[in-house]
Amino acid sequence: MNKPGQQVISRLRQMILSGELEAGQRLAEIPTAEQLGVSRTPVRIAFRTLEQEGLLTKLSGRGYIVRQVTQAEISGAIEVRGVLEGLAARQAAENTLSKAQINELLQLLKQGDELFAKGNINEQDLAIYHDMNQRFHQIIIEASLNPAIAEALSRNEHLPFASVSALAFDRNNLAQEYRRFNFAHMQHHAVFDAISHGQGSRAEAIMREHANVTHSYAKVFSQMEENGERMHVLKNTGS
Amino acid sequence: MNKPGQQVISRLRQMILSGELEAGQRLAEIPTAEQLGVSRTPVRIAFRTLEQEGLLTKLSGRGYIVRQVTQAEISGAIEVRGVLEGLAARQAAENTLSKAQINELLQLLKQGDELFAKGNINEQDLAIYHDMNQRFHQIIIEASLNPAIAEALSRNEHLPFASVSALAFDRNNLAQEYRRFNFAHMQHHAVFDAISHGQGSRAEAIMREHANVTHSYAKVFSQMEENGERMHVLKNTGS
DNA sequence: TTTGTCTATATTGGATCCAATAAATAAAAA
DNA sequence: TTTTTATTTATTGGATCCAATATAGACAAA
Numbered sequence: 001m002n003k004p005g006q007q008v009i010s011r012l013r014q015m016i017l018s019g020e021l022e023a024g025q026r027l028a029e030i031p032t033a034e035q036l037g038v039s040r041t042p043v044r045i046a047f048r049t050l051e052q053e054g055l056l057t058k059l060s061g062r063g064y065i066v067r068q069v070t071q072a073e074i075s076g077a078i079e080v081r082g083v084l085e086g087l088a089a090r091q092a093a094e095n096t097l098s099k100a101q102i103n104e105l106l107q108l109l110k111q112g113d114e115l116f117a118k119g120n121i122n123e124q125d126l127a128i129y130h131d132m133n134q135r136f137h138q139i140i141i142e143a144s145l146n147p148a149i150a151e152a153l154s155r156n157e158h159l160p161f162a163s164v165s166a167l168a169f170d171r172n173n174l175a176q177e178y179r180r181f182n183f184a185h186m187q188h189h190a191v192f193d194a195i196s197h198g199q200g201s202r203a204e205a206i207m208r209e210h211a212n213v214t215h216s217y218a219k220v221f222s223q224m225e226e227n228g229e230r231m232h233v234l235k236n237t238g239s
Numbered sequence: 240m241n242k243p244g245q246q247v248i249s250r251l252r253q254m255i256l257s258g259e260l261e262a263g264q265r266l267a268e269i270p271t272a273e274q275l276g277v278s279r280t281p282v283r284i285a286f287r288t289l290e291q292e293g294l295l296t297k298l299s300g301r302g303y304i305v306r307q308v309t310q311a312e313i314s315g316a317i318e319v320r321g322v323l324e325g326l327a328a329r330q331a332a333e334n335t336l337s338k339a340q341i342n343e344l345l346q347l348l349k350q351g352d353e354l355f356a357k358g359n360i361n362e363q364d365l366a367i368y369h370d371m372n373q374r375f376h377q378i379i380i381e382a383s384l385n386p387a388i389a390e391a392l393s394r395n396e397h398l399p400f401a402s403v404s405a406l407a408f409d410r411n412n413l414a415q416e417y418r419r420f421n422f423a424h425m426q427h428h429a430v431f432d433a434i435s436h437g438q439g440s441r442a443e444a445i446m447r448e449h450a451n452v453t454h455s456y457a458k459v460f461s462q463m464e465e466n467g468e469r470m471h472v473l474k475n476t477g478s
Numbered sequence: 479t480t481t482g483t484c485t486a487t488a489t490t491g492g493a494t495c496c497a498a499t500a501a502a503t504a505a506a507a508a
Numbered sequence: 509t510t511t512t513t514a515t516t517t518a519t520t521g522g523a524t525c526c527a528a529t530a531t532a533g534a535c536a537a538a
Binding site: 045054084086091153 | 283284287288292293312315318322323325383384385386387388390392
């Protein structure tokens with residue numbers, strides 16, 4: 001539970017995902033152990049774990065380095081996410097949603113509708129949308145009854161935009177964000193409709209296109225960061 | 240390189256993949272360390288590594304257990320493989336194959352053609368086909384220029400049939416296997432043709448169906464094993 | 479015979495130490 | 509001044525030990 005080993009893994013993962021440990025930074029066992037106040041053993045195990053998660057790269061004799069993430073890597077991961085979530089939607093359509101799943105999806109869709117019914121959106125709304133969005137996607141993945149999808153998606157959790165829980169928005173242009181997320185939410189409706197009617201190909205196509213919206217946004221994000229502008233990313237950074 | 244740690248990981252992985260350590264079997268640090276002639280430290284790290292690879296499941300106070308693999312898990316993983324390799328073929332079609340890639344693919348296609356030109360097939364031929372098949376798929380994944388695909392596929396390497404390098408055949412019915420692999424190889428031709436002509440959707444559809452051939456075969460495999468019949472699986476078991 | 483409690487055993491997680499290896503720095507030679 | 513060699517420092521991998529925790533077995537009571 002609260003053993004130092006698990007805490008070391010979680011802490012380091014959080015430090016990497018939050019940017020506290022920047023890409024390119026070198027980490028070694030002894031200094032890290034001192035910094036975290038533990039012996040080397042849990043740090044050694046944490047490093048290997050995070051290496052396997054794709055967050056660290058091992059140097060040959062000088063510790064580990066926080067992985068640089070390339071734009072091509074992010075772009076490719078969004079494509080992978082698109083096909084995997086598309087497959088999840090297809091398989092969910094081929095299965096029968098449970099009553100509980102239907103009810104929860106309807107509840108989430110209604111929750112989203114209420115956000116957009118106001119005609120505008122603020123950051124608090126977007127945090128709510130984020131949670132609703134995440135749960136909506138999770139249910140579909142669960143409804144696929146295919147553990148390999150969640151497994152394959154888990155490899156993207158550390159990449160900006162490619163994580164199923166990631167949500168990026170431009171805080172300086174909330175009117176545009178309102179329209180964009182409203183569109184995305186209407187895609188949620190369409191996916192649910194397709195799944196409910198057992199329309200696998202339709203569900204898959206919508207869900208793949210749903211991920212492509214993130215794709216174009218990742219490019220805008222890169223340009224804004226080059227221009228020194230800031231974009232806000234909402235995602236989970238916990239273990 | 241040949242440090243005990245790496246050897247322990249490789250050795251255990253091989254023992255699991257070969258069936259020497261059977262699904263459901265329990266492993267603990269101390270007896271395993273004794274058996275392999277090392278201290279507990281590399282065994283501890285190996286267990287965690289293999290847990291992250293999906294080969295072991297941790298018990299709460301009694302070591303690890305070799306993971307049981309369900310038929311649904313295999314089936315789902317083959318689906319995932321289909322969409323990922325389909326995406327790879329699509330992206331390869333959207334990129335430009337290098338001269339070297341084209342030449343190697345042509346060489347591999349020719350090699351396969353020669354196998355089938357004889358009008359029959361034996362186990363030695365199938366071993367050659369296996370290597371040719373594996374390399375063919377690898378090139379397409381490389382040509383996609385999308386590292387996330389290989390990354391996501393790597394999660395399936397331990398599952399029967401879902402690994403890109405797996406090739407199953409019924410050694411008691413080589414005439415049927417001849418026809419089946421001939422068909423699969425003609426799909427290779429079709430995929431190459433689609434990619435060469437930049438036909439992304441066509442390439443993706445063929446490749447997805449190509450994986451589905453494995454799908455139906457995995458079901459036949461289950462029935463044969465229940466009937467006590469043996470089916471031969473060619474795949475890589477190395478690290 | 480069954481259930482509860484206590485004890486013994488098995489097992490893991492972490493700390494510490496030692497040896498091997500890699501990298502950085504200093505000193506010597508060209 | 510530059511290059512090569514030697515030395516020092518940093519770092520990792522593995523071994524061993526200790527403490528904590530979980531599990532199994534033995535024993536007593538109902």
